[in-house]
Amino acid sequence: MKMVSPAFAWGGHLPARYALCGPGARNLSPPLVWSDAPRETASFVLLVLDPDAPRGTFVHWVVYDLPASVRRLDEGVSGARWLREGRNGYGKMGYGGPCPPRGSEHRYVFRLYALATPTLGLPAGATAAQVEAAMAPWVLAEAEGTVLYGR
Template sequence: MEFALKSPAFERGARIPVRHTCDGEDVSPRLEWTDPPALTRSLALVVDDPDAPVGNWVHWVVFDLPASARILPEGAPKDASLREPAGAIQGKNDFGRLGWGGPCPPPGKPHRYFFKL
């Protein structure tokens, strides 16, 4: 099976629900993935928006995700260290804060958000 990442909160290519944006509660969406490639020791996640007016905008960075992990629960706390999955660490986003910073594009053209694991 191919390594794949998805969210039960929205379909690929669909709008991210308001709950996960600055217009809502700004909580991180639940993410799920399949078994990573053999010999993977840890994973890193980057969520970005290449359509931001200032260039690529990073909304979320998580690293040291254990290779055994298969989910990031909805509503990850905005702390450096995560309890679930244990050992994962969040970096600062381009809003200058730790953790998830949901979509908050200016009015105008639609933006795309890439979830890369």
């Protein structure tokens, strides 16, 4: 399975428009496109994580129960009524962009999972830990990309 963004390259820097703080920050969820999911895929999960956060891995976005027919998320889609989103590390629903401490640069890991179940049976607002536990027996494939953001 492959995942790309039309707005940035893996290994590069996340444009400020997708960040919560810093010059040019707009806190927009970034666009993503994926392909080559296994035939048996019934849904997708997306997690966006910051493993460099001072207090341990910080969750920026949790999306689950994405239908198998969905192969892209457009810029700014977070908050759309059709999208099942969980609670981020800021304690809010949906996408919460990067805001690393001044003078630091963090890695932001985008992980997309193809699942063999159409739904995880979780309510809106589930945490990343709840989603990871519920999806564990259903994972068929995964794609991952990392970008950097600093201020």
